[in-house]
Amino acid sequence: MEAFESLLLGLTNFAIYFGLSLVALLLFKFLYTLVTPYDEWALVKNQNSAAACALSGAVIGFSIALGSAATNSVSIVDFAVWAVIALIAQIVAFFVVRMFMPLISQRIQDNEIPAGIVLGAVSIAIGILNAASLTY
Structure with a gap:
């Protein structure tokens, strides 16, 4: 019986963390698309590959x-708390890339795929570094 109770506790913890993760992911997508000067989702729906690369990298990161x-x-x-810190780090990553590539927003809107790949790759790199830094 104790093993069953342990399993139920594990499933409960899984459901809580997974549910909160999904909420955080949706919140991230909403906030990230608010701070960028273009609507990634609309661009992706219009088959803009650069926007898809950039947004996908941010979500993966x-x-x-x-x-x-x-x-x-x-x-x-x-x-x-750490989810909020990760969210902030990803948004900061966008602005850092924008400092080095001031026209990146326009380039993504113009569907210049290399710009989307660079922004997506930086977002993934920030996510990896952020994840490594979250260890105690």
Whole structure:
């Protein structure tokens, strides 16, 4: 019976962390698309590959950091705090790339795929570094 109770507790924790992760992911997508000067989702729907690369990289980068937060957190509150930090890091990454490539927003809107790849790759790199930094 004790093994069954342990399994139920594990499933409960899984459901809580997974559910919160999905909420965080949706919140990230919403906030990220608010801070960028273009509507990635509309661009992606119009088959803009550069926007798809950039947005996909940002979502993957955030998810990597979010996964690390879930793995290393000691409580739900701890997880939520690190999820917010990961979200901020991804948004900062966008602005850092924009400092070095001031026309990146226009280039993505113009469907210049290399610009989308660079922004997506930087977002993934930030996510990996963020995830590695979340260990205690």
